[in-house]
Amino acid sequence: MKTSLDKFFNPKSVAVVGASTTPGKLGYVAVENLIRLGYPGKIFPVNPKANEIQGLKAYPNVKDIPEPVDVGLVLVPAEAVVGVVKDLAEKGVKHTVIIAGGFSEVDEKGAKMQQEIVEIGRKYGMRIIGPNTTGIVSIPGRFSTTFFKVDYNPGSAAYIAQTGNFASITFRWIVTRENFGISRIIGLGNKCDVDDADALEYLESDPHTKVIAMYIEGLKDGRRFVEVAKRVSKKKPILALKSGRTPAGSKAAMSHTASLAADDAILDAALKQAGVIRVNNYMDLVNYTKAFVFQQPPKGNKVGVITPSGGLGVISADACQLLGLDLANLSEKTLERFRKASPPFIRVGNPYDIWPSVTYIGVDEAYKVGIEALFEDENVDAIIAGFQFTEGFELKDHRFISEASRKHPDKPIIAYASSDWVLVEKMRAILEKENIPVYYSPEEAAQALAVMYRYSKIRGEAD
Amino acid sequence: MKTSLDKFFNPKSVAVVGASTTPGKLGYVAVENLIRLGYPGKIFPVNPKANEIQGLKAYPNVKDIPEPVDVGLVLVPAEAVVGVVKDLAEKGVKHTVIIAGGFSEVDEKGAKMQQEIVEIGRKYGMRIIGPNTTGIVSIPGRFSTTFFKVDYNPGSAAYIAQTGNFASITFRWIVTRENFGISRIIGLGNKCDVDDADALEYLESDPHTKVIAMYIEGLKDGRRFVEVAKRVSKKKPILALKSGRTPAGSKAAMSHTASLAADDAILDAALKQAGVIRVNNYMDLVNYTKAFVFQQPPKGNKVGVITPSGGLGVISADACQLLGLDLANLSEKTLERFRKASPPFIRVGNPYDIWPSVTYIGVDEAYKVGIEALFEDENVDAIIAGFQFTEGFELKDHRFISEASRKHPDKPIIAYASSDWVLVEKMRAILEKENIPVYYSPEEAAQALAVMYRYSKIRGEAD
Numbered sequence: 001m002k003t004s005l006d007k008f009f010n011p012k013s014v015a016v017v018g019a020s021t022t023p024g025k026l027g028y029v030a031v032e033n034l035i036r037l038g039y040p041g042k043i044f045p046v047n048p049k050a051n052e053i054q055g056l057k058a059y060p061n062v063k064d065i066p067e068p069v070d071v072g073l074v075l076v077p078a079e080a081v082v083g084v085v086k087d088l089a090e091k092g093v094k095h096t097v098i099i100a101g102g103f104s105e106v107d108e109k110g111a112k113m114q115q116e117i118v119e120i121g122r123k124y125g126m127r128i129i130g131p132n133t134t135g136i137v138s139i140p141g142r143f144s145t146t147f148f149k150v151d152y153n154p155g156s157a158a159y160i161a162q163t164g165n166f167a168s169i170t171f172r173w174i175v176t177r178e179n180f181g182i183s184r185i186i187g188l189g190n191k192c193d194v195d196d197a198d199a200l201e202y203l204e205s206d207p208h209t210k211v212i213a214m215y216i217e218g219l220k221d222g223r224r225f226v227e228v229a230k231r232v233s234k235k236k237p238i239l240a241l242k243s244g245r246t247p248a249g250s251k252a253a254m255s256h257t258a259s260l261a262a263d264d265a266i267l268d269a270a271l272k273q274a275g276v277i278r279v280n281n282y283m284d285l286v287n288y289t290k291a292f293v294f295q296q297p298p299k300g301n302k303v304g305v306i307t308p309s310g311g312l313g314v315i316s317a318d319a320c321q322l323l324g325l326d327l328a329n330l331s332e333k334t335l336e337r338f339r340k341a342s343p344p345f346i347r348v349g350n351p352y353d354i355w356p357s358v359t360y361i362g363v364d365e366a367y368k369v370g371i372e373a374l375f376e377d378e379n380v381d382a383i384i385a386g387f388q389f390t391e392g393f394e395l396k397d398h399r400f401i402s403e404a405s406r407k408h409p410d411k412p413i414i415a416y417a418s419s420d421w422v423l424v425e426k427m428r429a430i431l432e433k434e435n436i437p438v439y440y441s442p443e444e445a446a447q448a449l450a451v452m453y454r455y456s457k458i459r460g461e462a463d
Numbered sequence: 464m465k466t467s468l469d470k471f472f473n474p475k476s477v478a479v480v481g482a483s484t485t486p487g488k489l490g491y492v493a494v495e496n497l498i499r500l501g502y503p504g505k506i507f508p509v510n511p512k513a514n515e516i517q518g519l520k521a522y523p524n525v526k527d528i529p530e531p532v533d534v535g536l537v538l539v540p541a542e543a544v545v546g547v548v549k550d551l552a553e554k555g556v557k558h559t560v561i562i563a564g565g566f567s568e569v570d571e572k573g574a575k576m577q578q579e580i581v582e583i584g585r586k587y588g589m590r591i592i593g594p595n596t597t598g599i600v601s602i603p604g605r606f607s608t609t610f611f612k613v614d615y616n617p618g619s620a621a622y623i624a625q626t627g628n629f630a631s632i633t634f635r636w637i638v639t640r641e642n643f644g645i646s647r648i649i650g651l652g653n654k655c656d657v658d659d660a661d662a663l664e665y666l667e668s669d670p671h672t673k674v675i676a677m678y679i680e681g682l683k684d685g686r687r688f689v690e691v692a693k694r695v696s697k698k699k700p701i702l703a704l705k706s707g708r709t710p711a712g713s714k715a716a717m718s719h720t721a722s723l724a725a726d727d728a729i730l731d732a733a734l735k736q737a738g739v740i741r742v743n744n745y746m747d748l749v750n751y752t753k754a755f756v757f758q759q760p761p762k763g764n765k766v767g768v769i770t771p772s773g774g775l776g777v778i779s780a781d782a783c784q785l786l787g788l789d790l791a792n793l794s795e796k797t798l799e800r801f802r803k804a805s806p807p808f809i810r811v812g813n814p815y816d817i818w819p820s821v822t823y824i825g826v827d828e829a830y831k832v833g834i835e836a837l838f839e840d841e842n843v844d845a846i847i848a849g850f851q852f853t854e855g856f857e858l859k860d861h862r863f864i865s866e867a868s869r870k871h872p873d874k875p876i877i878a879y880a881s882s883d884w885v886l887v888e889k890m891r892a893i894l895e896k897e898n899i900p901v902y903y904s905p906e907e908a909a910q911a912l913a914v915m916y917r918y919s920k921i922r923g924e925a926d
Contacts, residue, residue: 024855102808149854165772165818169851169881177884217777243774248790249781252814256773282778282904309628310719311706314680315745318712327711345541345565351715355628388632391612392487418632421640441745 005127005194005202007095009138009184011070012041014145015062015093017084018075019045019053026099026147027075031056033150037142044069062087071095073135073145078102081131082116089124096121097145098130099164104190105132105256118192133189134164137171139182140208146187148172155181156210157289160199162188162217163256170215174286179432180293183208195220197228204232211292213285214240214276217253219267226274233275237292237455240271241279275458277451284447287439291448294435295405295412297456300381300463302328303449304374305351306367307442308358308388312418313351316384316442323450325382327351334377341369355388363393368400375408382453383413384445389423398427402434412452416445468590468657468665470558472601472647474533475504477608478525478556480547481538482508482516489562489610490538494519496613500605507532525550534558536598536608541565544594545579552587559584560608561593562627567653568595568719581655596652597627600634602645603671609650611635618644619673620752623662625651625680626719633678637749642895643756646671658683660691667695674755676748677703677739680716682730689737696738700755700918703734704742738921740914747910750902754911757898758868758875760919763844763926765791766912767837768814769830770905771821771851775881776814779847779905786913788845790814797840804832818851826856831863838871845916846876847908852886861890865897875915879908 014034020027027047031054034043044067045053048060059065062072062084072088074081078100088096103114114131121128129135135145144150148168153175159182161167167187174182183206186199196219203209212232219225229238244253245264271278279285303325307313317327327350330338338348341357352374357366367385374383387395405413415431416439417424428438439445456462477497483490490510494517497506507530508516511523522528525535525547535551537544541563551559566577577594584591592598598608607613611631616638622645624630630650637645646669649662659682666672675695682688692701707716708727734741742748766788770776780790790813793801801811804820815837820829830848837846850858868876878894879902880887891901902908919925 106808106810161774163772163774165851166774168853169772169775172853172882173884176882215774217774241778243777243781245781246784248784249777252773252777252780252812255810255812256777256816281906282775283906309626309632310715311624311626311629311678311680312632312745314706314712314715314719315704317715318706318708321709321711345569347569347718349715349718353719388628390631390635419635419639421636443744443746 005198007070008097008127008129008136009143009202010141011095011143013044013067013069014041014071014073014143015044015046015065015069015088016073016075017046017062019047019058021047021050021053029147029149030073030075030145033144033146037144037150037152039142041070041143042067062091062093065091069093071097071145074098074100076100078110078113078131082113085117085120089120089126094126096126096128097135098128099133099135099145099147101132103131114190114192121193128193129186130189131192132163133187134167135187137182137185139184151175153181154183155293156183156208157181157213157293158184158203158206158209158211159213159215160186160188160196161215164189166215170286178286178290179429180290191220197221197225200228200232200238204235210236211289212236212238213289214238215285216240216242217244217256222270226270229274229276233458238276239279239285239288240276241282241285242267242271277454287444288448288451290437291412291414291452292455294432294437295414295452296409297452297461298382298412298449299410299456299461301325301453302379302381304328304330304377304380304383306354306370306374306383306385307351308355308386310353312386312442313353316351316386316446319443319446323446325446325450325453328377328380331377331379334373337369337373341366358393363395364397367395371401371413372404375404375411380411382411382449384442384449385413385415386442387415387417387427388419389417389427390419394423395427398430399434401431401436405436412449414439414445414449416441468661470533471560471590471592471599472606472665473604474558474606476507476530476532477504477534477536477606478507478509478528478532478551479536479538480509480525482510482521484513484516492610492612493536493538493608496607496609500607500613500615502605504533504606505530525554525556528554532556534560534608537561537563538610539563541573541576541594545576548580548583552583552589557589559589559591560598561591562596562598562608562610564595566594577653577655584656591656592649593652594655595626596650597630598650600645600648602647614638616644617646618756619646619671620644620676620756621647621666621669621672621674622676622678623649623651623659624678627652629678633749641749641753642892643753654683660684660688663691663695663701667698673699674752675699675701676752677701678748679703679705680707680719685733689733692737692739696921701739702742702748702751703739704745704748705730705734740917750907751911751914753900754875754877754915755918757895757900758877758915759872760915760922760924761845761875761912762873762919762924764788764916765842765844767791767793767840767843767846769817769833769837769846769848770814771818771849773816775849775905776816779814779849779909782906782909786909788909788913788916791840791843794840794842797836800832800836804829821856826858827860830858834864834876835867838867838874843874845874845912847905847912848876848878849905850878850880850890851882852880852890853882857886858890861893862897864894864899868899875912877902877908877912879904
């Protein structure tokens with residue numbers, strides 16, 4: 001039984017080896033992040049040339065720290081890492097994060113240094129994350145080891161990223177653009193010890209994490225990954241973007257994280273077997289995560305579609321069918337409600353072109369009738385609601401949507417909105433704060449829903 | 464030889480039949496748009512119950528208008544349309560736009576009315592757009608027939624949309640979110656007379672239009688469409704989103720614009736033969752149009768890739784290869800320039816992970832070296848440049864990008880940016896004003912470039 005990873009996420013103390021007095025430097029930002037996050041544990045900067053760093057007493061060596069250290073954060077250049085790891089091990093530190101690159105991803109010499117680190121870890125029972133990464137962000141633990149700026153942005157999405165800048169870019173995007181928050185980020189880098197399966201096992205029982213997103217360049221122990229992911233995916237959705245799909249991509253991955261090319265078809269089959277939902281595009285990883293954060297997966301594939309234009313209705317119908325979703329056969333009761341809300345000559349159906357109703361009884365009332373009717377229709381498992389936000393056609397009262405959604409938690413509702421950008425963004429912020437995910441096109445909405453439906457099948461909750 | 468469509472776009476006068484005194488009504492907004500656009504011709508509102516509409520003298524009937532009328536804009540309900548069209552024909556109007564729905568897309572009775580309209584048109588040599596549409600927006604002519612709000616937003620992208628709300632939503636999105644403008648919009652509706660081929664022929668020789676985007680639900684005369692598109696696509700790129708790809712979509716299209724389902728595979732082959740680039744997603748139609756507006760298609764498929772993170776580099780390499788683009792074999796000279804700009808131990812290649820260089824010589828200088836080297840490398844046909852905009856890593860001087868791009872107009876550069884949303888949007892606005900298209904992910908950038916490369920092949924300018 002290997003040592004648990006829990007201390008990486010909730011350490012009582014951290015030694016920052018290579019802490020810096022120069023603003024902007026990695027070793028400065030790492031400490032700054034801990035202070036900004038309000039990290040409740042003890043921070044021990046280690047730097048032989050400083051007495052104090054950001055108001056904290058600094059130590060020349062980890063061995064000079066007079067108290068126990070839970071996590072060793074190693075920010076020194078590659079050549080100095082082996083020595084520092086040895087010091088940490090001798091100090092009794094059981095959890096170490098190594099940031100520097102310059103190991104197995106670079107050359108033979110680097111690979112050899114990495115091997116030495118692995119051996120120290122084994123000998124002392126020390127778990128190691130990295131090298132060549134940004135390590136950990138633990139929002140509930142108010143802890144981070146990274147050198148990119150971390151804001152406190154609590155939420156239920158975790159992600160495991162092979163690499164540092166990728167983790168950073170994605171985190172900044174989520175913090176600044178998305179209306180959901182993060183539980184944990186685990187940047188694995190070269191995976192000299194802690195790997196994807198370990199990270200998944202930790203997140204499996206993490207009460208703060210509801211959905212897991214992964215960026216993978218290579219898997220070191222495919223069999224164990226499948227075994228662990230198979231179990232975890234029954235409890236929490238796992239979304240994975242696996243790159244290195246082509247010869248060109250594999251070559252780039254090799255020089256990036258020393259990831260060996262695996263036959264993409266074999267890997268694809270393994271992910272399927274493991275219940276992992278493979279994602280093909282970078283943005284989709286964020287977009288699908290959002291759907292799982294806000295809504296429950298559907299119990300079936302029968303979709304009720306509201307469209308603000310006939311054309312987008314046709315596009316929605318195509319998107320659903322291409323993705324294995326069916327347009328629900330709406331009940332006569334629902335159709336009658338649509339008819340009453342629409343001008344006399346209008347033929348209603350699924351997709352429900354709501355625009356005649358909007359011009360007839362107003363935006364709010366039209367959508368209220370449409371959305372409530374679909375939620376109450378037994379033939380409907382999920383809803384795609386399209387909006388056209390333009391001057392004069394904003395929603396004034398939007399709460400009926402989240403109220404209806406809360407009444408029917410088993411029926412996900414996915415919205416998309418287009419037309420006037422500023423209004424779309426305003427409504428996206430409002431609706432997503434009420435757990436209604438908003439995309440920009442019917443295809444994106446249908447894709448998110450199709451992925452959720454696939455997850456229901458993985459859990460055995462839908463056929 | 465049919466009457467030219469030119470007058471639809473540059474009429475000297477328009478009769479607005481069904482003009483309204485009530486703000487917000489279709490017949491009100493249509494007139495309001497003409498005034499807002501600064502339409503230089505004469506506007507004759509027609510309404511038997513009003514003397515004046517928005518400061519313009521109103522007439523009870525088109526026949527009462529004492530001057531010639533170039534365009535008749537018909538905003539009355541379906542039942543009244545046949546009578547109005549007859550009046551317009553007798554008045555000598557040769558160009559009519561019919562907005563109302565309720566014709567062949569609804570029932571037999573509607574189809575019969577539509578047939579009557581067609582016969583009047585034939586008898587009097589009158590060209591008709593619609594019914595069931597929003598008609599025309601002609602930015603250079605400062606003219607529109609639509610009931611959605613139109614702003615003056617000049618540019619070189621035209622689009623032909625089968626339907627009204629679709630045209631409206633897309634137009635509002637472009638006006639409010641995109642940094643390119645519009646030349647003409649043609650909403651065809653039920654296509655009782657003017658169809659896709661006619662619209663293409665008009666745009667073929669329109670000096671204001673550089674790229675043509677289309678939304679198609681059905682083609683009435685496939686053979687003629689292919690014949691015309693084949694010719695036009697040699698001069699200007701044609702992008703087409705064709706919906707009704709699935710049985711569910713076809714059914715929705717039938718009830719929307721009475722478009723008959725065509726076998727999608729046959730249609731796909733026809734579009735290929737016609738040199739039309741088929742687009743599969745709604746947002747892609749806008750995204751690809753942007754690339755063609757800002758940049759020239761590449762002469763080959765060898766791409767130089769700059770990436771702000773190793774992970775996004777791997778993803779970029781995959782995206783290129785999956786889309787038929789190759790990573791360029793960079794010249795030794797280029798690699799040497801990269802090496803000089805990077806810390807000593809860094810291995811450089813294509814994709815070029817620019818982050819070590821950014822931390823070494825600063826963002827501006829790193830990107831200047833990277834982008835200029837790729838532009839000057841004879842092995843490179845096109846550039847994908849990825850940016851990570853975060854605090855402290857904004858571009859201060861961005862002009863070197865557009866300057867290098869102008870020096871090498873045959874080599875398109877496509878950018879993408881991620882990280883801090885506000886900074887990304889700020890830089891997108893700045894760069895796109897300088898004709899550098901900016902997307903949010905490497906895949907979107909590669910897709911846009913792949914589509915441009917396909918167009919080079921259609922024109923016979925690349926193998």
